[in-house]
Amino acid sequence: MVQKLNTLVETPSQTAGPYVHIGCIPSFAGIEGIYPEDLGKSPIAEGAKGEIITISGSIFDGTGWTMRDAMFESWQPDAAGRFAGQDGADPKVNGFCRLAADKDTGEFTLRTIKPGAVRTRDGKTMAPHISLWIVARGINIGLNTRIYFDDEDNSADPLLARIEQRQRVETLIAKKVADGQYRFDVRLQGERETVFLDL
Amino acid sequence: MSDTTVLIPRRREMHPVSRDSDYKTSIPRSPSLPLLSMESTPSEETGPRFGHGLIGALDNNLISNFTQGKALAIGERIRVHGRVLDETGRAVPHALVEIWQANAGGRYRHIKDTYFASLDPSFGGCGRTITDENGYYEFMTIRPGAYPWPNRANDWRPMHIHFSIFGHAFGQRLISQMYFEGDPLINHCPIAATIKDRSQLDTLVAPLDLQNSRPMDYLAYKFDIVLRGCRQTMFENKMEGM
Numbered sequence: 001m002v003q004k005l006n007t008l009v010e011t012p013s014q015t016a017g018p019y020v021h022i023g024c025i026p027s028f029a030g031i032e033g034i035y036p037e038d039l040g041k042s043p044i045a046e047g048a049k050g051e052i053i054t055i056s057g058s059i060f061d062g063t064g065w066t067m068r069d070a071m072f073e074s075w076q077p078d079a080a081g082r083f084a085g086q087d088g089a090d091p092k093v094n095g096f097c098r099l100a101a102d103k104d105t106g107e108f109t110l111r112t113i114k115p116g117a118v119r120t121r122d123g124k125t126m127a128p129h130i131s132l133w134i135v136a137r138g139i140n141i142g143l144n145t146r147i148y149f150d151d152e153d154n155s156a157d158p159l160l161a162r163i164e165q166r167q168r169v170e171t172l173i174a175k176k177v178a179d180g181q182y183r184f185d186v187r188l189q190g191e192r193e194t195v196f197l198d199l
Numbered sequence: 200m201s202d203t204t205v206l207i208p209r210r211r212e213m214h215p216v217s218r219d220s221d222y223k224t225s226i227p228r229s230p231s232l233p234l235l236s237m238e239s240t241p242s243e244e245t246g247p248r249f250g251h252g253l254i255g256a257l258d259n260n261l262i263s264n265f266t267q268g269k270a271l272a273i274g275e276r277i278r279v280h281g282r283v284l285d286e287t288g289r290a291v292p293h294a295l296v297e298i299w300q301a302n303a304g305g306r307y308r309h310i311k312d313t314y315f316a317s318l319d320p321s322f323g324g325c326g327r328t329i330t331d332e333n334g335y336y337e338f339m340t341i342r343p344g345a346y347p348w349p350n351r352a353n354d355w356r357p358m359h360i361h362f363s364i365f366g367h368a369f370g371q372r373l374i375s376q377m378y379f380e381g382d383p384l385i386n387h388c389p390i391a392a393t394i395k396d397r398s399q400l401d402t403l404v405a406p407l408d409l410q411n412s413r414p415m416d417y418l419a420y421k422f423d424i425v426l427r428g429c430r431q432t433m434f435e436n437k438m439e440g441m
Binding site: 013017 | 288402
Protein backbone atom coordinates (compact mmCIF):
# COMPACT_ATOMS: atom_id res chain seq x y z
CA MET A 1 0.00 0.00 0.00
CA VAL A 2 1.01 3.58 -0.55
CA GLN A 3 -0.32 6.88 0.69
CA LYS A 4 -3.52 8.18 -0.86
CA LEU A 5 -3.14 11.09 -3.30
CA ASN A 6 -6.38 12.74 -2.16
CA THR A 7 -7.04 14.16 -5.59
CA LEU A 8 -10.41 14.34 -7.30
CA VAL A 9 -11.31 13.55 -10.90
CA GLU A 10 -12.80 16.28 -13.05
CA THR A 11 -16.55 15.97 -13.64
CA PRO A 12 -17.06 14.43 -17.07
CA SER A 13 -18.40 16.62 -19.85
CA GLN A 14 -21.66 15.99 -21.64
CA THR A 15 -22.88 17.57 -24.84
CA ALA A 16 -24.38 21.03 -24.52
CA GLY A 17 -27.23 19.76 -26.69
CA PRO A 18 -29.38 21.72 -29.14
CA TYR A 19 -30.85 24.02 -26.49
CA VAL A 20 -27.67 25.41 -24.93
CA HIS A 21 -28.98 28.88 -25.73
CA ILE A 22 -31.69 28.58 -23.07
CA GLY A 23 -29.10 28.46 -20.34
CA CYS A 24 -26.35 30.64 -21.76
CA ILE A 25 -28.00 33.19 -24.08
CA PRO A 26 -31.72 32.88 -23.35
CA SER A 27 -32.86 35.73 -25.59
CA PHE A 28 -31.59 33.73 -28.59
CA ALA A 29 -33.94 30.92 -27.54
CA GLY A 30 -36.80 33.41 -27.34
CA ILE A 31 -36.74 33.71 -23.54
CA GLU A 32 -36.91 37.28 -22.29
CA GLY A 33 -37.38 38.80 -18.89
CA ILE A 34 -35.47 36.45 -16.61
CA TYR A 35 -32.12 38.24 -16.90
CA PRO A 36 -31.67 41.90 -17.87
CA GLU A 37 -29.52 40.83 -20.81
CA ASP A 38 -27.57 37.84 -22.12
CA LEU A 39 -24.13 37.31 -20.61
CA GLY A 40 -21.08 38.03 -22.79
CA LYS A 41 -22.83 40.23 -25.35
CA SER A 42 -19.59 42.05 -26.17
CA PRO A 43 -15.92 41.60 -25.22
CA ILE A 44 -15.36 45.37 -25.37
CA ALA A 45 -17.09 48.51 -24.15
CA GLU A 46 -17.15 51.89 -25.84
CA GLY A 47 -13.71 53.46 -25.66
CA ALA A 48 -11.65 50.26 -25.67
CA LYS A 49 -8.09 50.92 -26.83
CA GLY A 50 -6.88 49.27 -30.01
CA GLU A 51 -8.06 48.45 -33.50
CA ILE A 52 -11.71 47.51 -33.76
CA ILE A 53 -12.06 44.38 -35.85
CA THR A 54 -14.78 41.98 -36.90
CA ILE A 55 -14.22 38.28 -37.44
CA SER A 56 -16.87 36.40 -39.40
CA GLY A 57 -17.09 32.72 -40.12
CA SER A 58 -19.00 29.48 -39.89
CA ILE A 59 -18.52 26.04 -38.41
CA PHE A 60 -18.71 23.18 -40.87
CA ASP A 61 -19.46 19.60 -39.89
CA GLY A 62 -17.86 16.61 -41.56
CA THR A 63 -20.30 16.71 -44.47
CA GLY A 64 -19.53 20.37 -45.23
CA TRP A 65 -22.84 21.51 -43.75
CA THR A 66 -22.86 24.81 -41.82
CA MET A 67 -23.85 24.19 -38.23
CA ARG A 68 -26.81 26.35 -37.18
CA ASP A 69 -26.95 25.44 -33.50
CA ALA A 70 -23.38 25.92 -32.25
CA MET A 71 -22.40 28.31 -29.49
CA PHE A 72 -18.93 29.79 -29.07
CA GLU A 73 -17.17 31.57 -26.31
CA SER A 74 -14.15 33.75 -26.95
CA TRP A 75 -11.54 34.99 -24.50
CA GLN A 76 -8.76 37.47 -25.20
CA PRO A 77 -6.52 40.12 -23.68
CA ASP A 78 -6.61 43.85 -24.37
CA ALA A 79 -4.55 45.58 -27.07
CA ALA A 80 -1.49 45.50 -24.81
CA GLY A 81 -1.78 41.78 -24.05
CA ARG A 82 -3.25 42.14 -20.55
CA PHE A 83 -6.22 40.07 -19.46
CA ALA A 84 -9.12 41.59 -17.53
CA GLY A 85 -8.24 41.72 -13.86
CA GLN A 86 -4.47 41.92 -14.43
CA ASP A 87 -2.56 45.05 -13.42
CA GLY A 88 -2.92 47.83 -15.96
CA ALA A 89 -5.54 46.03 -18.06
CA ASP A 90 -7.82 48.24 -20.16
CA PRO A 91 -11.01 48.58 -18.08
CA LYS A 92 -13.03 48.77 -21.31
CA VAL A 93 -11.99 45.25 -22.33
CA ASN A 94 -13.65 42.43 -20.43
CA GLY A 95 -12.35 40.05 -23.09
CA PHE A 96 -15.22 37.56 -22.98
CA CYS A 97 -17.91 37.01 -25.59
CA ARG A 98 -20.64 34.47 -26.22
CA LEU A 99 -21.86 34.05 -29.75
CA ALA A 100 -24.43 31.86 -31.39
CA ALA A 101 -24.23 30.82 -34.99
CA ASP A 102 -27.12 32.36 -36.92
CA LYS A 103 -30.04 29.93 -36.74
CA ASP A 104 -30.69 30.19 -40.48
CA THR A 105 -27.26 30.71 -42.05
CA GLY A 106 -24.81 29.45 -39.42
CA GLU A 107 -22.71 32.61 -39.75
CA PHE A 108 -21.21 34.27 -36.70
CA THR A 109 -19.56 37.67 -36.36
CA LEU A 110 -17.34 38.62 -33.45
CA ARG A 111 -16.77 42.35 -33.01
CA THR A 112 -13.82 43.08 -30.77
CA ILE A 113 -10.38 44.71 -30.68
CA LYS A 114 -7.23 43.12 -32.04
CA PRO A 115 -5.59 41.49 -29.00
CA GLY A 116 -1.99 42.15 -27.99
CA ALA A 117 0.76 39.55 -27.74
CA VAL A 118 1.03 37.58 -24.48
CA ARG A 119 4.18 36.10 -22.95
CA THR A 120 4.27 32.58 -21.60
CA ARG A 121 5.79 31.89 -18.20
CA ASP A 122 9.04 30.75 -19.78
CA GLY A 123 9.39 34.09 -21.53
CA LYS A 124 8.28 33.20 -25.05
CA THR A 125 5.98 35.56 -26.89
CA MET A 126 2.74 34.19 -28.28
CA ALA A 127 1.47 35.93 -31.41
CA PRO A 128 -1.82 37.82 -30.93
CA HIS A 129 -4.70 35.39 -30.74
CA ILE A 130 -8.20 34.90 -29.42
CA SER A 131 -9.12 31.69 -27.60
CA LEU A 132 -12.26 29.96 -28.79
CA TRP A 133 -14.42 27.30 -27.14
CA ILE A 134 -17.14 25.65 -29.23
CA VAL A 135 -20.08 23.61 -27.96
CA ALA A 136 -23.09 22.11 -29.74
CA ARG A 137 -25.27 19.06 -30.05
CA GLY A 138 -23.04 16.17 -31.09
CA ILE A 139 -19.93 17.70 -29.49
CA ASN A 140 -19.39 15.64 -26.35
CA ILE A 141 -16.66 17.84 -24.89
CA GLY A 142 -16.19 21.49 -25.82
CA LEU A 143 -13.64 22.11 -28.56
CA ASN A 144 -10.80 24.55 -27.91
CA THR A 145 -9.01 26.36 -30.68
CA ARG A 146 -7.40 29.73 -31.36
CA ILE A 147 -7.83 32.53 -33.87
CA TYR A 148 -4.53 34.04 -35.06
CA PHE A 149 -4.26 36.78 -37.73
CA ASP A 150 -2.62 36.65 -41.15
CA ASP A 151 -1.37 40.24 -40.86
CA GLU A 152 0.65 39.47 -37.71
CA ASP A 153 4.05 37.81 -37.40
CA ASN A 154 3.13 34.28 -36.33
CA SER A 155 6.56 32.79 -37.05
CA ALA A 156 7.73 32.48 -33.45
CA ASP A 157 4.46 31.47 -31.83
CA PRO A 158 5.16 28.47 -29.55
CA LEU A 159 1.80 26.79 -30.16
CA LEU A 160 1.83 27.13 -33.94
CA ALA A 161 5.42 25.85 -33.89
CA ARG A 162 4.19 22.54 -32.47
CA ILE A 163 2.02 21.75 -35.48
CA GLU A 164 3.96 19.14 -37.43
CA GLN A 165 1.95 19.24 -40.66
CA ARG A 166 2.70 22.84 -41.59
CA GLN A 167 -0.23 23.10 -43.99
CA ARG A 168 -2.53 22.75 -40.96
CA VAL A 169 -1.19 25.98 -39.38
CA GLU A 170 -3.40 28.03 -41.67
CA THR A 171 -6.53 26.49 -40.12
CA LEU A 172 -5.84 28.68 -37.07
CA ILE A 173 -5.20 31.90 -38.96
CA ALA A 174 -7.95 34.40 -39.77
CA LYS A 175 -7.69 35.86 -43.26
CA LYS A 176 -7.93 39.60 -43.68
CA VAL A 177 -10.68 40.38 -46.19
CA ALA A 178 -10.86 44.19 -45.75
CA ASP A 179 -9.63 46.82 -43.35
CA GLY A 180 -10.52 45.59 -39.88
CA GLN A 181 -12.37 42.55 -41.24
CA TYR A 182 -11.30 38.93 -41.04
CA ARG A 183 -12.67 35.55 -42.05
CA PHE A 184 -12.26 32.51 -39.82
CA ASP A 185 -14.02 29.24 -40.61
CA VAL A 186 -13.90 26.16 -38.41
CA ARG A 187 -13.98 22.69 -39.97
CA LEU A 188 -14.65 19.78 -37.64
CA GLN A 189 -13.44 17.20 -40.15
CA GLY A 190 -12.16 16.91 -43.67
CA GLU A 191 -9.22 18.04 -45.71
CA ARG A 192 -8.77 21.33 -43.88
CA GLU A 193 -9.83 20.12 -40.42
CA THR A 194 -9.16 22.82 -37.83
CA VAL A 195 -6.44 22.11 -35.29
CA PHE A 196 -8.19 21.63 -31.94
CA LEU A 197 -6.30 22.05 -28.72
CA ASP A 198 -5.77 20.20 -25.48
CA LEU A 199 -4.10 22.64 -23.11
CA MET B 200 6.20 37.07 -16.50
CA SER B 201 2.71 35.77 -15.92
CA ASP B 202 1.04 35.68 -12.53
CA THR B 203 -1.06 32.64 -13.37
CA THR B 204 -0.71 28.96 -12.53
CA VAL B 205 -0.43 25.97 -14.84
CA LEU B 206 -3.60 23.93 -15.26
CA ILE B 207 -3.41 20.20 -14.57
CA PRO B 208 -3.69 18.45 -17.94
CA ARG B 209 -7.14 17.10 -18.70
CA ARG B 210 -7.60 13.34 -18.25
CA ARG B 211 -9.45 12.84 -21.50
CA GLU B 212 -10.13 9.17 -20.75
CA MET B 213 -12.37 10.31 -17.88
CA HIS B 214 -14.53 12.27 -20.32
CA PRO B 215 -16.90 11.02 -23.02
CA VAL B 216 -15.45 9.74 -26.25
CA SER B 217 -15.95 12.39 -28.91
CA ARG B 218 -17.21 9.95 -31.53
CA ASP B 219 -19.81 7.31 -30.73
CA SER B 220 -21.89 5.54 -33.36
CA ASP B 221 -24.88 5.22 -31.01
CA TYR B 222 -25.00 9.03 -30.74
CA LYS B 223 -25.38 9.74 -34.41
CA THR B 224 -24.76 13.49 -34.46
CA SER B 225 -21.34 12.93 -32.94
CA ILE B 226 -20.17 11.20 -36.13
CA PRO B 227 -20.01 14.32 -38.36
CA ARG B 228 -19.28 16.63 -35.43
CA SER B 229 -16.21 15.03 -33.84
CA PRO B 230 -12.68 15.94 -34.94
CA SER B 231 -11.10 13.05 -36.79
CA LEU B 232 -7.51 14.10 -36.08
CA PRO B 233 -5.85 14.12 -32.65
CA LEU B 234 -5.96 17.24 -30.48
CA LEU B 235 -2.75 19.26 -30.20
CA SER B 236 -1.60 18.97 -26.60
CA MET B 237 0.50 21.58 -24.87
CA GLU B 238 1.03 22.96 -21.39
CA SER B 239 -1.49 25.66 -20.59
CA THR B 240 -0.57 29.31 -21.15
CA PRO B 241 -1.98 32.54 -19.70
CA SER B 242 -4.66 32.42 -22.42
CA GLU B 243 -6.14 29.35 -20.72
CA GLU B 244 -5.13 30.16 -17.15
CA THR B 245 -7.00 33.46 -17.02
CA GLY B 246 -10.71 33.95 -17.44
CA PRO B 247 -13.55 36.38 -17.01
CA ARG B 248 -14.71 37.11 -13.48
CA PHE B 249 -18.38 37.38 -12.69
CA GLY B 250 -19.46 39.29 -9.64
CA HIS B 251 -22.34 38.49 -7.31
CA GLY B 252 -23.84 41.77 -8.57
CA LEU B 253 -24.65 39.97 -11.81
CA ILE B 254 -27.16 37.72 -10.09
CA GLY B 255 -30.77 38.81 -9.55
CA ALA B 256 -32.80 37.67 -6.54
CA LEU B 257 -34.81 35.07 -8.49
CA ASP B 258 -32.08 33.95 -10.90
CA ASN B 259 -31.56 30.63 -9.10
CA ASN B 260 -35.26 29.92 -8.67
CA LEU B 261 -36.63 28.35 -11.85
CA ILE B 262 -40.00 27.79 -10.19
CA SER B 263 -40.70 31.50 -10.14
CA ASN B 264 -38.11 33.40 -12.21
CA PHE B 265 -39.96 33.27 -15.53
CA THR B 266 -43.00 35.06 -14.12
CA GLN B 267 -40.91 37.08 -11.65
CA GLY B 268 -42.83 35.46 -8.83
CA LYS B 269 -46.38 35.97 -10.14
CA ALA B 270 -47.03 32.26 -10.74
CA LEU B 271 -45.30 28.99 -9.96
CA ALA B 272 -44.07 26.43 -12.47
CA ILE B 273 -45.87 23.08 -12.71
CA GLY B 274 -44.01 20.00 -11.51
CA GLU B 275 -42.38 18.28 -8.56
CA ARG B 276 -40.60 20.95 -6.56
CA ILE B 277 -36.93 20.14 -6.03
CA ARG B 278 -33.85 21.79 -4.62
CA VAL B 279 -30.56 21.04 -6.40
CA HIS B 280 -27.49 21.95 -4.43
CA GLY B 281 -23.84 21.13 -4.01
CA ARG B 282 -20.31 22.43 -4.14
CA VAL B 283 -17.90 23.29 -6.91
CA LEU B 284 -14.42 21.93 -6.13
CA ASP B 285 -11.23 21.57 -8.12
CA GLU B 286 -9.15 18.44 -8.64
CA THR B 287 -7.02 19.27 -5.61
CA GLY B 288 -10.18 19.19 -3.46
CA ARG B 289 -10.33 22.90 -2.85
CA ALA B 290 -13.60 24.83 -3.05
CA VAL B 291 -14.02 27.12 -6.06
CA PRO B 292 -15.65 30.33 -4.82
CA HIS B 293 -17.26 32.82 -7.25
CA ALA B 294 -17.81 30.17 -9.93
CA LEU B 295 -20.68 30.99 -12.28
CA VAL B 296 -23.13 28.07 -12.48
CA GLU B 297 -25.82 28.26 -15.16
CA ILE B 298 -28.47 25.58 -15.67
CA TRP B 299 -31.18 24.87 -18.22
CA GLN B 300 -33.76 22.13 -18.51
CA ALA B 301 -37.03 20.90 -19.99
CA ASN B 302 -40.28 21.50 -18.16
CA ALA B 303 -42.15 18.80 -16.22
CA GLY B 304 -43.58 17.44 -19.47
CA GLY B 305 -40.19 17.14 -21.17
CA ARG B 306 -40.55 20.24 -23.38
CA TYR B 307 -37.95 22.98 -23.74
CA ARG B 308 -38.89 26.60 -24.22
CA HIS B 309 -36.84 27.00 -27.39
CA ILE B 310 -37.68 28.05 -30.93
CA LYS B 311 -36.40 24.73 -32.21
CA ASP B 312 -38.16 22.33 -29.79
CA THR B 313 -41.26 20.97 -31.53
CA TYR B 314 -42.15 18.12 -29.13
CA PHE B 315 -45.91 18.19 -28.59
CA ALA B 316 -45.79 18.17 -24.78
CA SER B 317 -47.26 21.49 -23.63
CA LEU B 318 -45.22 24.50 -22.71
CA ASP B 319 -45.78 25.63 -19.12
CA PRO B 320 -46.67 29.35 -19.21
CA SER B 321 -44.96 29.74 -15.82
CA PHE B 322 -41.67 28.04 -16.68
CA GLY B 323 -38.74 29.47 -18.65
CA GLY B 324 -36.15 26.79 -17.96
CA CYS B 325 -32.95 28.64 -17.10
CA GLY B 326 -31.27 29.76 -13.91
CA ARG B 327 -27.90 30.92 -12.70
CA THR B 328 -25.98 31.58 -9.51
CA ILE B 329 -22.45 32.18 -8.24
CA THR B 330 -20.83 29.93 -5.66
CA ASP B 331 -20.16 31.34 -2.22
CA GLU B 332 -16.82 31.41 -0.38
CA ASN B 333 -17.09 27.66 0.24
CA GLY B 334 -17.92 26.81 -3.36
CA TYR B 335 -21.55 26.16 -2.45
CA TYR B 336 -24.51 26.77 -4.78
CA GLU B 337 -28.21 25.95 -4.84
CA PHE B 338 -31.20 26.12 -7.15
CA MET B 339 -34.93 25.67 -6.71
CA THR B 340 -36.59 24.11 -9.73
CA ILE B 341 -39.00 21.41 -10.84
CA ARG B 342 -38.04 17.91 -11.85
CA PRO B 343 -37.68 17.91 -15.64
CA GLY B 344 -39.54 15.31 -17.68
CA ALA B 345 -37.94 12.64 -19.82
CA TYR B 346 -38.52 13.10 -23.54
CA PRO B 347 -38.00 11.32 -26.88
CA TRP B 348 -35.41 12.55 -29.35
CA PRO B 349 -34.51 11.73 -32.92
CA ASN B 350 -31.48 9.43 -32.83
CA ARG B 351 -32.02 5.68 -33.01
CA ALA B 352 -35.62 4.60 -33.59
CA ASN B 353 -36.75 4.84 -29.96
CA ASP B 354 -34.37 6.94 -27.88
CA TRP B 355 -35.40 8.85 -24.78
CA ARG B 356 -33.40 11.25 -22.68
CA PRO B 357 -33.45 10.49 -18.96
CA MET B 358 -34.51 13.33 -16.71
CA HIS B 359 -31.59 15.74 -16.67
CA ILE B 360 -30.49 19.27 -15.94
CA HIS B 361 -27.79 20.87 -18.09
CA PHE B 362 -24.98 22.56 -16.14
CA SER B 363 -22.51 25.14 -17.43
CA ILE B 364 -19.69 25.99 -15.02
CA PHE B 365 -17.21 28.82 -15.20
CA GLY B 366 -14.32 28.57 -12.77
CA HIS B 367 -11.51 31.11 -12.74
CA ALA B 368 -9.70 30.01 -15.90
CA PHE B 369 -10.98 29.76 -19.46
CA GLY B 370 -9.32 26.35 -19.65
CA GLN B 371 -11.56 25.06 -16.84
CA ARG B 372 -14.70 25.66 -18.88
CA LEU B 373 -17.12 22.78 -18.55
CA ILE B 374 -20.65 21.88 -19.66
CA SER B 375 -22.24 18.71 -18.36
CA GLN B 376 -25.57 17.20 -17.32
CA MET B 377 -26.99 16.09 -13.99
CA TYR B 378 -29.09 12.93 -13.87
CA PHE B 379 -31.38 11.72 -11.09
CA GLU B 380 -30.85 8.72 -8.84
CA GLY B 381 -32.99 5.76 -9.82
CA ASP B 382 -33.94 6.89 -13.33
CA PRO B 383 -34.07 3.69 -15.42
CA LEU B 384 -33.54 5.63 -18.66
CA ILE B 385 -29.92 6.46 -17.73
CA ASN B 386 -28.84 2.95 -18.70
CA HIS B 387 -30.51 3.28 -22.11
CA CYS B 388 -29.25 6.74 -23.01
CA PRO B 389 -26.65 6.94 -25.80
CA ILE B 390 -25.52 10.38 -24.62
CA ALA B 391 -24.86 9.17 -21.07
CA ALA B 392 -23.16 6.14 -22.63
CA THR B 393 -20.56 8.31 -24.38
CA ILE B 394 -18.84 8.22 -20.97
CA LYS B 395 -17.16 4.83 -21.00
CA ASP B 396 -15.96 4.80 -17.38
CA ARG B 397 -19.03 3.81 -15.35
CA SER B 398 -17.70 5.36 -12.16
CA GLN B 399 -17.38 8.65 -14.01
CA LEU B 400 -20.97 8.45 -15.31
CA ASP B 401 -22.03 7.75 -11.73
CA THR B 402 -20.60 11.15 -10.72
CA LEU B 403 -23.29 12.75 -12.88
CA VAL B 404 -26.12 11.03 -11.01
CA ALA B 405 -27.38 13.15 -8.13
CA PRO B 406 -28.56 11.22 -5.08
CA LEU B 407 -31.81 11.99 -3.33
CA ASP B 408 -30.84 14.06 -0.29
CA LEU B 409 -33.68 13.62 2.18
CA GLN B 410 -31.78 15.37 4.95
CA ASN B 411 -31.78 18.59 2.96
CA SER B 412 -35.35 18.21 1.76
CA ARG B 413 -38.07 20.30 3.36
CA PRO B 414 -41.14 18.47 4.64
CA MET B 415 -44.35 19.41 2.83
CA ASP B 416 -42.37 21.50 0.33
CA TYR B 417 -39.51 20.06 -1.75
CA LEU B 418 -37.14 17.12 -2.22
CA ALA B 419 -33.40 17.83 -2.45
CA TYR B 420 -30.77 16.38 -4.76
CA LYS B 421 -27.06 16.87 -4.14
CA PHE B 422 -24.76 17.48 -7.08
CA ASP B 423 -21.07 18.26 -6.51
CA ILE B 424 -18.94 19.36 -9.46
CA VAL B 425 -15.18 19.05 -9.92
CA LEU B 426 -13.29 21.43 -12.23
CA ARG B 427 -9.71 21.18 -13.45
CA GLY B 428 -7.18 22.23 -10.85
CA CYS B 429 -3.86 24.03 -10.92
CA ARG B 430 -0.49 22.42 -10.37
CA GLN B 431 0.91 23.41 -7.01
CA THR B 432 4.66 24.01 -6.88
CA MET B 433 7.19 26.54 -5.76
CA PHE B 434 9.24 25.97 -8.92
CA GLU B 435 6.78 27.45 -11.36
CA ASN B 436 8.12 31.01 -11.62
CA LYS B 437 11.46 30.14 -13.18
CA MET B 438 12.55 30.11 -16.77
CA GLU B 439 12.22 26.75 -18.49
CA GLY B 440 15.05 24.41 -17.49
CA MET B 441 16.39 26.61 -14.71
